[in-house]
Amino acid sequence: MTEEKNDQLRQQLIAAVVKKRAAIARAQEIVVRLLEPDVAEPEFLAMLWEIAPNHYTDIVDEREISRNCGYPLCSNVLQNVPNQKYQISASQNKVYDITERKKFCSGYCFRASEYIKAQVPTSPLWLRDRELRPSFQLLLRDK
Numbered sequence: 001m002t003e004e005k006n007d008q009l010r011q012q013l014i015a016a017v018v019k020k021r022a023a024i025a026r027a028q029e030i031v032v033r034l035l036e037p038d039v040a041e042p043e044f045l046a047m048l049w050e051i052a053p054n055h056y057t058d059i060v061d062e063r064e065i066s067r068n069c070g071y072p073l074c075s076n077v078l079q080n081v082p083n084q085k086y087q088i089s090a091s092q093n094k095v096y097d098i099t100e101r102k103k104f105c106s107g108y109c110f111r112a113s114e115y116i117k118a119q120v121p122t123s124p125l126w127l128r129d130r131e132l133r134p135s136f137q138l139l140l141r142d143k
């Protein structure tokens with residue numbers, strides 16, 4: 001390999017690392033932004049393209065820790081959170097693990113969040129520019 005070719009490869013490698021770091025830093029910024037209240041729906045949907053599923057999980061968990069409903073578009077405070085991990089439904093004779101459900105103020109917010117989580121792309125953040133951006137959808141509120 002020539003010296004020039006080597007140099008070119010090195011430049012490409014550096015550019016790739018810089019791009020990767022910038023994408024990760026941007027995703028981290030979004031995590032912080034989504035811990036705040038009053039995020040508009042279009043802004044929220046646009047951000048999903050720049051995060052990975054682990055970031056979304058972090059957002060929900062961090063919101064729960066600060067006693068906010070885990071769904072980023074909800075500004076309700078979590079109240080009367082049950083301490084137990086399981087809930088028994090006598091009518092259905094079943095035991096439910098409520099670990100995830102407890103992070104949300106309502107059944108709607110839980111379902112809406114799961115709906116969003118399933119849409120967050122799993123591909124590496126820094127390779128997204130090679131992909132077609134999907135159109136993300138919110139779960140409509142029950143009437």
Ligand SMILES: [Zn+2]
Binds near residue numbers: 106
């Ligand atoms: Zn909520």
